[in-house]
Amino acid sequence: MADHRGSPQGMDRRRFLGYVLAAPTLMAAAELGGSAVAPEAAAAIPTLPPPADLFDLNDLLSTAAVPTSALITVQVHSDGTASFALPRAEVGQGVTTSTAMLIAEELGLPVEKIKITLADSRPELLFNQLTAASNTTISTYTPIRVAAAIAKGRLLAAAAIVLGDTVTNLTSKLGVITGGGGKSVTYGELAQRAASTRTEQVSVTLKPRSEFTVIGKPHNRIDALDAVTGRKVFAMDLRIPNALPTMVCRPPTINGKVRSVLNAAAVRAMPGITDVVTISTGVAVRGRTFGQCVDAVRALRVDWGKGTAAGASDASVLRELKAAELPLVVPPLPLLAKTLDAGFTFAFRSNSALEPNCAIADVRRDRAEIWGSLKSPIVAQQAIAAKIGLPQNAVRVHVTEGGGSFGRKLFFDAALEAAEISRTLGKPVKLMWHRTDDFRQGRTHPMCTSRLRATYAAGNVLTFEHRHTSVSTDFGHGLGEIITALAAKLPVGDFTFSQTVFQLTQTMPYNFGVTTQLLNEVNKGFNTGSMRNIYSPDVCCARELFVDQLAAKMGKDPYKFRQEFARDHRARAVLDKVAKVGNWGRAMPAGMAQGIAVHAEYKGFSAALVEIDCRPATVNRKIPSARTGPRVTKVVFAVDAGLAVNPRGLEAQMLGGISDGIALALTSSLHLKDGYFLEGSWDNYFYTRQWNVPKDVEIIVMPPTTGQPGGAGEFGVAASYAAVACAYTRATGTLPTTFPVNHDGPLGFDPLPTVPPIPQSPTDGLRNAF
Amino acid sequence: MPEHTFILNGEQVTVDVEDDVRLLWVLRDVLGVMGPKYGCGVEVCKACASHINGKVFNPCAVRVGDVKPTDRITTIEGLPGTVGKPLHPMQQAWLDRDVAQCGYCQPGQIMTAVAKVRQAKAEGRKITDADLDEIRNICRCGTYNRIREAITAAAERM
Ligand code: FES
Numbered sequence A: 001m002a003d004h005r006g007s008p009q010g011m012d013r014r015r016f017l018g019y020v021l022a023a024p025t026l027m028a029a030a031e032l033g034g035s036a037v038a039p040e041a042a043a044a045i046p047t048l049p050p051p052a053d054l055f056d057l058n059d060l061l062s063t064a065a066v067p068t069s070a071l072i073t074v075q076v077h078s079d080g081t082a083s084f085a086l087p088r089a090e091v092g093q094g095v096t097t098s099t100a101m102l103i104a105e106e107l108g109l110p111v112e113k114i115k116i117t118l119a120d121s122r123p124e125l126l127f128n129q130l131t132a133a134s135n136t137t138i139s140t141y142t143p144i145r146v147a148a149a150i151a152k153g154r155l156l157a158a159a160a161i162v163l164g165d166t167v168t169n170l171t172s173k174l175g176v177i178t179g180g181g182g183k184s185v186t187y188g189e190l191a192q193r194a195a196s197t198r199t200e201q202v203s204v205t206l207k208p209r210s211e212f213t214v215i216g217k218p219h220n221r222i223d224a225l226d227a228v229t230g231r232k233v234f235a236m237d238l239r240i241p242n243a244l245p246t247m248v249c250r251p252p253t254i255n256g257k258v259r260s261v262l263n264a265a266a267v268r269a270m271p272g273i274t275d276v277v278t279i280s281t282g283v284a285v286r287g288r289t290f291g292q293c294v295d296a297v298r299a300l301r302v303d304w305g306k307g308t309a310a311g312a313s314d315a316s317v318l319r320e321l322k323a324a325e326l327p328l329v330v331p332p333l334p335l336l337a338k339t340l341d342a343g344f345t346f347a348f349r350s351n352s353a354l355e356p357n358c359a360i361a362d363v364r365r366d367r368a369e370i371w372g373s374l375k376s377p378i379v380a381q382q383a384i385a386a387k388i389g390l391p392q393n394a395v396r397v398h399v400t401e402g403g404g405s406f407g408r409k410l411f412f413d414a415a416l417e418a419a420e421i422s423r424t425l426g427k428p429v430k431l432m433w434h435r436t437d438d439f440r441q442g443r444t445h446p447m448c449t450s451r452l453r454a455t456y457a458a459g460n461v462l463t464f465e466h467r468h469t470s471v472s473t474d475f476g477h478g479l480g481e482i483i484t485a486l487a488a489k490l491p492v493g494d495f496t497f498s499q500t501v502f503q504l505t506q507t508m509p510y511n512f513g514v515t516t517q518l519l520n521e522v523n524k525g526f527n528t529g530s531m532r533n534i535y536s537p538d539v540c541c542a543r544e545l546f547v548d549q550l551a552a553k554m555g556k557d558p559y560k561f562r563q564e565f566a567r568d569h570r571a572r573a574v575l576d577k578v579a580k581v582g583n584w585g586r587a588m589p590a591g592m593a594q595g596i597a598v599h600a601e602y603k604g605f606s607a608a609l610v611e612i613d614c615r616p617a618t619v620n621r622k623i624p625s626a627r628t629g630p631r632v633t634k635v636v637f638a639v640d641a642g643l644a645v646n647p648r649g650l651e652a653q654m655l656g657g658i659s660d661g662i663a664l665a666l667t668s669s670l671h672l673k674d675g676y677f678l679e680g681s682w683d684n685y686f687y688t689r690q691w692n693v694p695k696d697v698e699i700i701v702m703p704p705t706t707g708q709p710g711g712a713g714e715f716g717v718a719a720s721y722a723a724v725a726c727a728y729t730r731a732t733g734t735l736p737t738t739f740p741v742n743h744d745g746p747l748g749f750d751p752l753p754t755v756p757p758i759p760q761s762p763t764d765g766l767r768n769a770f
Numbered sequence B: 001m002p003e004h005t006f007i008l009n010g011e012q013v014t015v016d017v018e019d020d021v022r023l024l025w026v027l028r029d030v031l032g033v034m035g036p037k038y039g040c041g042v043e044v045c046k047a048c049a050s051h052i053n054g055k056v057f058n059p060c061a062v063r064v065g066d067v068k069p070t071d072r073i074t075t076i077e078g079l080p081g082t083v084g085k086p087l088h089p090m091q092q093a094w095l096d097r098d099v100a101q102c103g104y105c106q107p108g109q110i111m112t113a114v115a116k117v118r119q120a121k122a123e124g125r126k127i128t129d130a131d132l133d134e135i136r137n138i139c140r141c142g143t144y145n146r147i148r149e150a151i152t153a154a155a156e157r158m
């Protein structure tokens, strides 16, 4: 991104257009949307910038908003607060807090006085209500500030009249405007006076960055108190009249279909159960408590048809992937050039959040209401309307706070299913997936392979090729429509849809001469989606491992090599930072090692330095029902997000990304066998737990570089994942070829049965109390 | 339907529900106490962690019929009441460190943390890294390090 955008004479000093809307109290508005970003040049044997450098997925998502005329509005109320309905999902990534900060900055109110809610689906926003690719702050940074600044201007003008003064004489602080004579008036008192009886367009100048007092300063989350007191309301905590607990008895293999139900009447007669009905995905049961629904699901006897992955296993999918790998084609080379090859396999992984798939639906004859944490509520609204045969405007979709997303909430599987059940029963339902269903039938990050080849001679890398081959990723959540709509504007030629996404997300941080990165996809039989990023974590892990190999072949230190070939000074800066703070190269005992990696994406740069302990005493430490293995002991992570609106929130996101990176490299995967995933519990799917947490984590938020915020939610994963993999390789002296590294080892748990599809809750909870 | 009586967050409650319904669903679906969360239903994730007579347990793994009228159940909602303050020191430490991300796991994390610190104190020692390593609660958002820091800080004030 070009640097002028954050400079005093750049974008920040330009005037922006917005509106004052006719409303009883002051309401200011701006159009949601952003502008494409200018490229930045680079040079060594220069690698032509990949498309993602010129125009990345975020530009696409921002550009998608331009044709809409839909407005976002900041309203000032008579009690001195301001409110804003954010057309995005909050799933833990902190966008409600950073949004409140943007408004507080321009409006001059304390953050605590800004109330952020999540907007219902707003079809008029077209593509602009999709929470994806860490795009929220990138696309809303300017419009939200414009609306807030317009509100501030109106307040000042109204205050000037009340105080009998001129605007330039006024000072304002924390919601109070004071005139030259010392008289003052509050925002609350001005809220009605500053309101407009008609809608008019106004222009406004935004604060220069040098005057920021809120943006860029660490702030705690605005929902923290609710979170620690149990008051934060998630979908399943809502009490919608008569929306009784509902669960679905699911097939023993992926996407199997109900042929017949053998004992529906008997199950309907079970205690607490009100309904049993066959739907497209299984057999739904509704009852007084979820516990009784579990009993009912377990009691159902169902004849199941085959699923969409019948008979498939890890090995059979890997064969398909291998067969689909696009060839590596090295161009003609000087005689003395040498070649390096590598290949990696990445297992299926679950993108399940801790909150399971869930939604509430109340479908009536002529209208429907849906509640759920949805990142693509407009697409959900359209799909639900189509499924239940109602016009789109008869379906209201309320976006609730989400208990994590990691890709899951881009889709609306539970909302669609809840709507189908509610329509079939004619009753409201509170649908929740069992955890085991979430692992076995829920979406996964697809299995994939990466093949790499580089040629090098005389201290230079001449060519670099990367071929990524993946089980097909489902993008049926709105990204599809966006890409179709904007296809002509994209600098990627006529690639397939997934290839387009790949090209728009894959940056290349190194000058490795002629560079090609390509994607191919196979097999649509799985329920897939992104998982805290689409391709990048795996692609980055493969690339960084390969870079270590290349450095070794060329006789160079991994850090020095990266620094030398980095295409961008921002990449070098984060590398230098972690190398210095993490004391790169320090002596370590045998079986321990450091690893370093760098990643560019979301208009930002990140680097991680990791230390790992692979000594037997550590690897074999015993924790009941747990995956122990190697332990990451230290992580130093540097992030340059252009401009961190809330550095504390950014740190939190990086911390989460590190936890994911450790899991991806070492412990967490799904094993496919006979058409189903063996994992069915958090004690089978080994996401990072306290015993695998590094005790020493230091996250460094780099000072602002571009002056424009980059994405944060997904950005922490790739570099930490890659650095753990590199450290592991150096500690053990063996290059792993399958990730996570333990995937092909002993299973580490006894798989739950598939019939009944969910386990009964234990009864020994009192004995285990401590 | 059988009646069950116990003490919930300081007040006696009585519910009409079958003996074998797990306490988590009695709290959430019958009594409307939404602090304890569902994350697995099999005593693994600890999102439902609450206290019984001052000890941490998983209500997803206890039949309501096994709860006695004299048993004191405390959920996150009742935790401040146990210290007679608006917030328990553990909750305050969570705020100080801005621990929560999505927040879904955090009621369970806090209830577990309180018990863990009490356990160490009862043994007359400080909370250690080894104690923290034993905590099984899943945080899929990966807030683990801030949790460790918050527990260590709160232990000084408990
Ligand atoms: S829901 Fe009780 S331990 Fe997971």
Ligand code: FES
Residues within 6 Å of the ligand: A092, A354, A403, A404, B100, B101, B102, B103, B104, B105, B106, B138, B139, B140, B141, B142, B143
């Ligand atoms: S904060 Fe989201 S699961 Fe812990």
